[in-house]
Amino acid sequence: MKIKVKTFSELTKQELYDLLQLRSEVFVVEQDCVYQDIDGKDQKALHVLGFKNNKLIAYTRVFKPGDYFNEASIGRVVVAKKERQFKYGFDIMEASIKAIKDHYNETLIKISAQCYLKKFYKDLGFKEKGEEYLEDDIPHIAMVKD
Known part of the structure; x- marks a missing residue:
């Protein structure tokens, strides 16, 4: 997988379309969750795009x-x-x-993880913080890595 890290303004129109399509495909359709994905925060984020054979297959957005x-x-x-x-x-x-280390010189990271993925994030060094909560009717938990 080839990784690209871009600001919002650096994204091509096709990359923006592809990342919104992938997010919708998984978070809205697959998880059967109606929520406001386009939330006005993409403009502040760094976008981490993973490509395989020139097709976007993995994605995150990161914030300072x-x-x-x-x-x-x-x-x-x-x-x-x-x-x-x-x-x-x-x-x-x-x-x-x-990307967070390189662009923001930070190592302390917080995420809002879907609970069924706790082990995945623990294997990456994240630790649970606090109690579970519902976000868009899906159980989540705050996790931190330092």
């Missing part, structure tokens, strides 16, 4: 401290369903952690 949480953060973590067997989730998360 204060733009989403008080800490640097990673969100909208997504891998195309047919590509999950190849562990690209780890690759895109490691690239996102590196």
Whole structure:
């Protein structure tokens, strides 16, 4: 998988279309969750895009401290369903952690994780913080990595 890290203004129209399509495909259709994905925060984020054979298959967006949480953060973590067997989730998360270090010189990262993915994030060094909560009717938990 080839990784690109871009600001919102650096994204091509096709990349923006593809990342919104992938997010919708997974978060809205696959997870059967109606929510406002286009939330006005993409303009502040760094976008971490994972390509395989020139097709977007994995994605996250990352924020510097204060733009989403008080800490640097990673969100909208997504891998195309047919590509999950190849562990690209780890690759895109490691690239996102590196992007936060490289662009913001930060190592403390907070995420809002879907609860069924706790083990995945723990394997990347994140620890649970606080109690579970509902976000868009899906159980989540705050997790931090320092």
